[in-house]
Amino acid sequence: MKIIVTKQLIESILINIQPFLEKKDASQITSHVYIEAKNNICTIKATDSEIGLITKTDNVIIEEEGSITANGKRLLDIIRILKNEEEIILEQIEDNIFIKQNKSKFKLSIFNPETFPIFPNIENKSKIKLDSITLIKGLKHILPSIDNNNPKFELNGALIDIKKNITHLVGTDTRRLSVMSIQNLSPNEISIIIPKKAIIEIQKLFINQIEIYYDQTNLIIKNENYFFFTRLINGNYPNYQRIIPKNANYNLMLPKQEMTNAIKMIATISQEIKITFQKDSIIFNSLGTDNIEAKTELLIQTPLDNFELNVNSKYLLDFISQVDNLEFEILLNEPTLPFVLKDNQFITVIMPIIV
Numbered sequence: 001m002k003i004i005v006t007k008q009l010i011e012s013i014l015i016n017i018q019p020f021l022e023k024k025d026a027s028q029i030t031s032h033v034y035i036e037a038k039n040n041i042c043t044i045k046a047t048d049s050e051i052g053l054i055t056k057t058d059n060v061i062i063e064e065e066g067s068i069t070a071n072g073k074r075l076l077d078i079i080r081i082l083k084n085e086e087e088i089i090l091e092q093i094e095d096n097i098f099i100k101q102n103k104s105k106f107k108l109s110i111f112n113p114e115t116f117p118i119f120p121n122i123e124n125k126s127k128i129k130l131d132s133i134t135l136i137k138g139l140k141h142i143l144p145s146i147d148n149n150n151p152k153f154e155l156n157g158a159l160i161d162i163k164k165n166i167t168h169l170v171g172t173d174t175r176r177l178s179v180m181s182i183q184n185l186s187p188n189e190i191s192i193i194i195p196k197k198a199i200i201e202i203q204k205l206f207i208n209q210i211e212i213y214y215d216q217t218n219l220i221i222k223n224e225n226y227f228f229f230t231r232l233i234n235g236n237y238p239n240y241q242r243i244i245p246k247n248a249n250y251n252l253m254l255p256k257q258e259m260t261n262a263i264k265m266i267a268t269i270s271q272e273i274k275i276t277f278q279k280d281s282i283i284f285n286s287l288g289t290d291n292i293e294a295k296t297e298l299l300i301q302t303p304l305d306n307f308e309l310n311v312n313s314k315y316l317l318d319f320i321s322q323v324d325n326l327e328f329e330i331l332l333n334e335p336t337l338p339f340v341l342k343d344n345q346f347i348t349v350i351m352p353i354i355v
Contacts, residue, residue: 001066154235198230
């Protein structure tokens with residue numbers, strides 16, 4: 001194989017595929033990228049066996065067809081130090097790939113490309129019929145609430161719960177629960193769990209309409225630029241409907257910007273804060289245990305009188321950062337019971353801190 005490519009193009013592709021590479025063991029072929037030059041198309045693949053990405057380009061000069069692998073991180077490191085103005089040659093010679101630009105030359109060892117993992121395909125897979133832009137936006141809303149290293153693996157992903165007339169996107173770390181609801185018409189009712197790592201990459205790659213396919217093992221997303229897959233998480237997701245309070249004693253509309261400013265001010269001193277709802281104001285205090293205090297106040301009329309709510313400020317800010325309107329709702333019962341934040345079809349249920 002021998003191709004000639006601009007630095008800007010190959011560097012951009014290699015940056016996009018870095019999250020899909022095996023990082024811990026460079027002896028594994030999954031730490032390598034797969035590069036194939038054939039029929040005027042250059043195909044580049046990367047996978048750690050849990051998620052994978054294929055990208056294709058015809059903006060290369062193919063002098064010799066073929067396929068190779070190369071360590072993805074080392075290849076990117078080499079490309080980065082080369083000059084922007086001059087084209088780069090990637091050429092296989094025996095069991096090595098040479099990266100050349102003018103008088104500079106680098107050599108990397110390669111693996112047998114035939115041993116590179118096989119990607120799933122869309123044949124015999126069901127298609128999810130949702131507006132993909134709305135789906136991606138919904139996943140962004142719930143992303144902060146998804147856990148990272150929970151021993152219950154299903155909590156390290158988002159639930160896509162598709163009903164005939166509505167789809168719920170759900171994420172939880174057991175201390176808060178976020179749900180984004182999307183109106184839809186679906187002939188099938190399905191529930192799948194997508195890993196958080198995959199959702200992060202979906203947010204980066206896809207901004208336009210996409211096609212989504214699934215089976216019991218994989219989810220596949222494709223458009224004209226990318227072919228992406230992720231293995232699904234097996235497990236029984238918690239019954240999230242039971243966690244959402246059915247009623248509320250108090251319902252308040254709160255200003256987004258003023259609440260954000262007040263919470264951030266206190267959070268500079270303590271992530272844990274106390275919010276006191278008075279009849280004519282809302283008071284914010286730090287909950288830090290050392291001899292440092294922070295306090296601010298908003299002059300807002302409320303139906304409450306000395307209602308104290310202790311909460312992790314990060315949970316509030318994560319929700320408010322996704323609010324589309326100038327105001328959002330807070331639904332309260334008792335100070336020690338879960339409360340609800342709501343913005344149209346997006347809600348977050350938060351467990352208060354018990355002091």
